Amino acid sequence: MPRRCAVPGCGKTTSLNTLPKDPDVKEKWIQFIFSKRPSHFSVNAHVCSVHFTDDCFENKLQYDAGFARTLLLKNQAVPTILDPTTPLTTSPSCSGPVFKDVGCQTDRPTQTSVGTQLSFQTMRSKYRSKETQTELSTKISGVDVTIPWTTSQPFTSTSLKNERPAKRRRFELEEGEESVSFEEVCDTQDVKCDPSQSVTSVTEPSMHSMYTSRASHEDTKYIVFENCLLELFETCPVCSRACDIQPRSNGTFVAIDQHCPHCEYFRQWKRQPCVGSTPVGDLQLSASLYFTGASFFQIKKVFESMHLKMFKHTTFRRHASMYLEPLIIHKWKKEQEDLVKNLCEADKVIIGGKMRADSPGHSAKYGSYTTMDLQNNLIIDIQLVQSKEVGGSYHMEKKGLKRSLEWLEACGVRLDCIVTNRHPQIQKFLKERNVTQYYDVWHLEKGLSKKLEQIARDKDCSIVKKWQHSIRNHLYWTAASSTSRKEKIAKWKSS
Template sequence: MAKVRAKHANCSVVGCTDEHRTLFRVPASEKTREQWVRFIFSGNPPETASKNLLVCANHFKPECFRNLGQYKAGFASKLFVNEGAIPTERGKAADEGNMAVSQMAVQMTCNRISSNWMRASTSVRFADAACQTDPPITCSWMKTHTPPFRSTGVPVSCTDVGVDSSAVRASGPSRKRPRMDLEEEEEEEKLFKGGSEDPHDVTHDPLHSLTSTQSTDVTTEPSIPIHKMSKYIVYENCLLELFEACPRCRRASRPKTRTMGTFLRVEQNCPHCDFSRTWNSQPIIGSVPAGNLQLTAAVYTSGASFLTLEKIFQAMNLQLCKYTTFRRLARRFIEPAIVYRWRTMQDATLEQLISHRQNVMLAGDMRTDSPGHSARYGSYTVMDLRNKKIIDLQLVQSNEVAGSCHMEMEGLKRSLALLEERGVTLNSIVTDRRPQIQRFLKETRIKHYHDVWRLEKRLSKKLVLISKNKDCAILKKWIHSIKHHMYWTAASSASGPERVAKWTSILNHIRDVHVHEDPAFPRCLHAPRTSRDKSKWLKAGTEAFIKVEKALTNKRILKDVEKMSPHHQTSSLEAFHSSILRFAPKTAVFPFLGMLCRLYLAAMHFNENAGRPQATSSTGELLYRLNLPKSKKGEFSMKPVKVDPTYDYVDELMDLIFGKVFEDPGPYEAEVQKIPIPDDLSAQFEKPDKMEVIASYVSRFNQGLV
């Protein structure tokens, strides 16, 4: 309900003589309008009442206004009444009584707020640069936005304007104070290491050094969680306009600001009267500004880079906490929450697998970081092939094993040991063709299958090289058919000998022979047909056929064909490995625990969006997109378009961090401490003396003249 700003309008209430006060137009809704009209005319409304009836603010109780605190403090230019509010007060006496009760309640609240930091702060006299008889200079904002109710007692606490606001009497007049930025390193020492202050004590204020153990900051209880409140970008000069004038005496005052990362505190002390107050730009949770904590959590859980964010903030001149603060908050609150959340989700997934008993089919593969044979990390992933969800992640550092090439075996052993400990019985597992993995799974008597795509990819490269020879160019016509034949062989066979028989039948098929000697597959299944192009068939004894036969019937190839997976492949697992790049790119370097947490985040994101349905158009038609990969050299395929991914796991992590972990991080840190973190790679070498290294440094560019 908007306020009516009319210079010469009067209140329509019978007997009210107040003029130029805050006026409200009678609402248009019939039920509320009838009650307002009855009040205006003392219960005897006329048959037809004018539409321009006005009621001043004196006729409403304080609880009828939703921004009364802001209006009294000078932060609001208009009063707003709640929906459905009804005027009930008549005369100034009743209004003054209500206001007196409100002032008394405010005074009692202010008396409970400690002002030790204000008393300890130094006060310097401020003088206007004008004659003493001249009126004080006030800002234009206060000239045009003068609140109708002037405080006559203790200054009103602006609890609905800022999260932490207090109005106390200053110890004396003050002079202009320079702006001062706090060093975050020192403040973080106070938060997490220094002194007897508890960093999780809500009475501890990191912005001021205290000599008392009493509370100095009062964080009001919000109606919604702090991390779900809306945030805005506010320019400094626009914000400080609100503090240019004292809301009590309307004279000029010069505020002092203090910052810590994204946090801003404004301290206003009027040099002409005893009015003083502080305003915080964001809540203080315990002893940590909520903005610093939430920004750290948002950057970490979204997989973003702090260094990239820092460049963006510097380009916009936005205030940001330091990297040491980011790492400290992440190490103490964010990473324990991620580990706890992943363990909870993993336990629920394993419970479902236990109920399947003998029907668990898994896929396993390793991703190295950084790429190459000198990788530092190897993350082994195990996926449930039935619901395409990640059930386990094992991070192995190269110094934990004999070398980078042994990390995959170690990761597989750890995952299988975890599944055995939890009571999960495997039916089969699909992996790559690494000989170490094959020997290990053969010893453990777990049914082992090979991924068809990996075998087909390696064999296709050989056939492409063969087709580049002058006498083997005819093979180019058959490469595509041979690849499809491999997938058909894996999907249509029920046993290993049958797969081998169907696979070797391709050697007869490419010679236009469709009856085979192997009883497991005696003849081709396609209908008899007569070819129009006789030149496409290969002939026995030619160089092209001899090389193709050697490539397709290699001893190792036949062993791998016998173990090709008939049901599921590891394509979904490769898709997950691609999604890890968003959370842990290979161009960045992470500590062991940081890398592990980013892998957990990638798994949570993938599991949440693994079963996304296909998107549809406005008319209900399924959507597809044309895919033209470079590797297929002009061949295209159609892929379904999925609906947009969701990020519910981020909201759950935010609720966990702000609701539980920050209040008591001990149990969550204990879970992190159970993770065996290996020593850094450089720990096995003796660190040389820095000065000796500098003294022995020689560059080929600083040689003397010859």
């Protein structure tokens, strides 16, 4: 014998839930079923899902979208709805047809039936039925549903089978066409072009509402084929008849206009959100290429081989100049201010300086002098110097160091010492400013290696060549393990 719902007057046999194990919650269930606790009752009593509210289920959205077969109750869920005749969205056995639009990004329409009068929210006029009411079984997005039809003429199932979806257009609007502007793709693609405002009736939250709180750059992206995408818009979600589809594309952006000529249903769907008139997906793709150092033209070849839509190089450069590069400068300035603030509070600041130049031929035109906090291994400042403003590439390093020191003094940073190379102008400049200078170990090792190579060329000193690697290692060990001048000299001479 099938089990039935224990609530008086219900007696349903589907979507039953057993009594919970928690004694407090179980006592509330018993009070709801029997009003007063009886002296004897069955421990196998069941309550169907129609007596619970939406927030009592863990997978309500998945169940409405068709991704779950049964509803799962929360541990502390308590039934509160006594009248089983009240139509609830949580009840799998409620009266009337149940729509599950899995493929369409919209909520199911509200349907009202009074006698022989049928009214849809999207229909302005009302039609009085003169014939018998007929039920048509069909499929919407792969889910079997039952739709009541009441028309002034008899309706046959063959009329819907013979009516094929309207022939859809190919993506003809490309980025390179001059006759189509980006603003015409989606009515300037601003906030006014929100697909949620084009839907005629929205009554329940969809699966997409679970992810609305997620940031756009953290949202997961997928590769969608054109045929699979347009299949979602061939059928009207209201009257389930053929619709007119108009796709438009620009770069990675796609907008689809869906219009039903029968019930005047219309909506506009966009593949990605927009900020003003800029698609967020295009901007994120440009940022990924720019920040990772990838080549735009190599990535474009990958896109073309897969027939993926992509914007032009001019769009990529516009994104870089208008958004990405200002963002990098803003981020650099903010972190630089925080670093300098910490250096001003420190008592002992040790920095290192080095010039890096781009040398086309034998003379460098531009050079960047970088200063670094050696205690935290963080870049403090970068100064760009051009050779013609200092009278030659030989004087660029001194000019870059001078600008960095003046900027640090203006910020209030007190230097303890500085580590540089053995440039003669740098030595003289720092001596005049009374700044303690130390040489970089790499430059000392480089100069020592050149002298050892010259000595090893002599026939009587050829054995020195076998000791070059050990001598260089001993030099690095002396500099790294010593804390005072006398200790360094003693360790170096100990070899």
